[in-house]
Amino acid sequence: MVTTPGVESLRFIIEELASWPYDPDRASLHVGDLGWNHQFGAEWLAGSLRVWVEDDRLAAVGLLDEPDLLRLAVAPRARHDEDFVRRLADDLDAADSRVLPVGEVAVEARFEGPLRDLLLARGWQDDEAWTPLVRDLTDPVPEHHLRVVEVDAHHLPDRLAVHHSAFDRTTFTQQRWQAMTEGPGYRQARSLVGYDVDDCAVAMVTVWAAGSHPGELEPMGVHRNHQGRGHGRAICLAASTALQEMGASHAFVSTPSTNLGAIATYRAAGFEEKTQVHDLRRPADSSAAVVTG
Numbered sequence: 001m002v003t004t005p006g007v008e009s010l011r012f013i014i015e016e017l018a019s020w021p022y023d024p025d026r027a028s029l030h031v032g033d034l035g036w037n038h039q040f041g042a043e044w045l046a047g048s049l050r051v052w053v054e055d056d057r058l059a060a061v062g063l064l065d066e067p068d069l070l071r072l073a074v075a076p077r078a079r080h081d082e083d084f085v086r087r088l089a090d091d092l093d094a095a096d097s098r099v100l101p102v103g104e105v106a107v108e109a110r111f112e113g114p115l116r117d118l119l120l121a122r123g124w125q126d127d128e129a130w131t132p133l134v135r136d137l138t139d140p141v142p143e144h145h146l147r148v149v150e151v152d153a154h155h156l157p158d159r160l161a162v163h164h165s166a167f168d169r170t171t172f173t174q175q176r177w178q179a180m181t182e183g184p185g186y187r188q189a190r191s192l193v194g195y196d197v198d199d200c201a202v203a204m205v206t207v208w209a210a211g212s213h214p215g216e217l218e219p220m221g222v223h224r225n226h227q228g229r230g231h232g233r234a235i236c237l238a239a240s241t242a243l244q245e246m247g248a249s250h251a252f253v254s255t256p257s258t259n260l261g262a263i264a265t266y267r268a269a270g271f272e273e274k275t276q277v278h279d280l281r282r283p284a285d286s287s288a289a290v291v292t293g
């Protein structure tokens with residue numbers, strides 16, 4: 001049965017999710033996504049999660065990134081369990097809004113297994129295309145030209161300034177930073193800011209590790225006045241080095257396939273471009289929504 005967890009369950013959910021083997025080539029929901037969303041507070045994050053428990057074990061975690069967009073991770077042991085996957089599809093499609101509202105909705109379900117085909121057979125359609133990019137961290141990561149520091153209270157204004165310049169519609173603030181870094185996901189995270197030869201803060205990134213599993217970059221950006229000078233490549237290399245130091249097997253990211261600048265930048269930093277993955281959308285006029293018990 002699907003439930004919305006309480007704040008007290010967040011640590012368990014994050015630790016459990018971090019323990020599942022992770023395929024960076026598909027870039028499904030990662031602990032980094034939960035960690036990043038802790039910026040809105042523990043209450044908000046818990047209220048945005050949906051969890052499925054089977055035989056007293058966590059089987060799936062969904063994050064409502066938007067009221068009509070659920071991003072899903074399913075435990076490897078449950079991905080091919082046909083009964084579970086059918087019940088999961090029923091919950092996603094239910095007309096009683098137990099997970100998603102009636103009408104047009106989207107689901108990000110990139111893991112292997114029959115869920116995608118099941119939803120497509122029910123009238124769902126391929127939606128926005130995303131491009132995963134992956135860097136193997138077995139070998140040493142090349143040097144770069146930036147002076148990179150880990151963000152603390154002293155460097156926070158620089159980090160926020162770069163962030164706001166790179167993402168003009170961001171709502172990220174000092175308070176959000178505080179809330180994010182207080183979350184259980186941040187125990188395995190690092191935020192970096194890069195300074196150029198003039199000691200000007202030009203680039204920033206946060207990396208999220210999950211033990212020895214692949215670690216995620218979220219977010220990454222370069223100050224708009226300093227783009228086009230190799231700083232994006234450099235901060236992605238710095239992020240890779242940080243994840244390598246934290247024990248991650250790979251660094252990965254997924255970016256909308258339309259963000260050609262980001263894709264070029266990750267590639268320049270040695271990330272391999274993987275096959276596009278599509279969200280799934282249930283059209284508003286679909287008769288897919290079913291009433292289930």
Ligand SMILES: CC(C)(COP(=O)(O)OP(=O)(O)OC[C@H]1O[C@@H](n2cnc3c(N)ncnc32)[C@H](O)[C@@H]1OP(=O)(O)O)[C@@H](O)C(=O)NCCC(=O)NCCS
Pocket residue numbers: 166167220221222223226227228229230231232233234253254255259260261262264265266268
């Ligand atoms: C994407 C971004 C980080 C690039 O930063 P940057 O400092 O300009 O990138 P670099 O100068 O290091 O460029 C690295 C490579 O990408 C290429 N590139 C960068 N932006 C590009 C663009 N808009 N279109 C095509 N290629 C681009 C460069 O030509 C360079 O290629 P090369 O190594 O073959 O010469 C920056 O534009 C940004 O902050 N964008 C907004 C935030 C964002 O989209 N973040 C990524 C979210 S996943």
